[in-house]
Amino acid sequence: MISGLIGRKIGMTQVFTEDGTMEAVTAIEAGPCTVTQVKTADKEGYNAVQIGFGEAKYISAPEQGHLGKLGSFKHLREFRVKDTADVELGYRVDVSLFQPGDLVDVSGISKGRGFAGTVKRHHFAGGPKTHGQSDRHRAPGSIGAGTDPGRVLKGQKMAGHMGDQRVTVKRLKVVKADPDRNLLLVRGAVPGAKNSLVEVRKSEAGD
Template sequence: MKFIIAKKLEMSQRFKEDGTVVPVTLLTAEPCQVTQVKNADQDGYEAVQIGTEPDKHPNKPEAGHTKAAGQAFSVLKEFRVPSGAFKPGDVIDVGQFEPGDYVQVIGTSKGKGFQGVVKRHHFAGGPASHGHKDNLRMPGSIGSGGMQRVFKGLRMGGRMGGEQVTVKNLQVVEVDKTNHVLALKGAVPGARGTLILVSGDAKEKQAWR
């Protein structure tokens, strides 16, 4: 299993040999370091924790936790992968990925703030004529008179975006080992600079489970 912590850089495009344009999202992924290896006997499951963005001023708990790796990091993330082949201090970079790999990405979507039902839930809105002057984008009735309550889960206006989003089956188009850049086909959730977790090494699209 291949995995790394990256940051969203920007969107771009690449051209195939036949001239077809491929939209890609560029991710910058500096080399990460293994900070902790979890196993089933001690932790109940297998996982590998890696860190990026060295922390120059860690507190004592942070320094103690990453002592085996020899470096404290401000960003620590865990991947559920078989941990037998890793040890603290190992370096993980983009060189492990190859063009053609299908990966899964996890990021935080763009925050939209408080939005109404038309934008948030794709309501059609009310009629724009025949006396309707100020309720075009209102939700309409939220309940009946016979049951005097608003049921849980009713779609209403509220905060939109800023949620964890997982996208599967994004194909690796290009790997720039010198500049630590990954080019993935398609869109990746989040704004520029968003932290992205990349994992997977499938050679073909995977079914959703």
């Protein structure tokens, strides 16, 4: 059984529940997706399903050979599955895969923040604002010891490029699934900017 969809983040809004509680939700245009490849443990060593999302204007010759008559898709993603017996090429998947109350994991590329200092990037407290300080307010402070070890240890939190990385937010609750509009509402925020690509998977027990 397929466990996820490819979608596009539309943005955030708010909804009211039956008891009048307001919830912040993220709207995702999820699917419809088409199965473009089925991988089995016997042939590839593991069970997985590749699905396509979004229509591509141009695709390369290797992609044409891979997709055949299934169509031209802008995005292809692979989802691990436990069993591929009920999945075949050309099978279409939409948001009816999810029901209100389900828990999902959403993956996407976070917003790029450019070169950021330690206060913004790693939430350092910064230095004192007074008592002789003139230019150390947002400095990182000491980054290592002296003679021993005589170097900066790997992994030291320092200034650098922030964001533009793959991020997964786990166990978000599905508030609404609308197959007619390919719309999925999940509680809370998901990674990425508006119109960015996201992957929505059913959360596994124990995540």
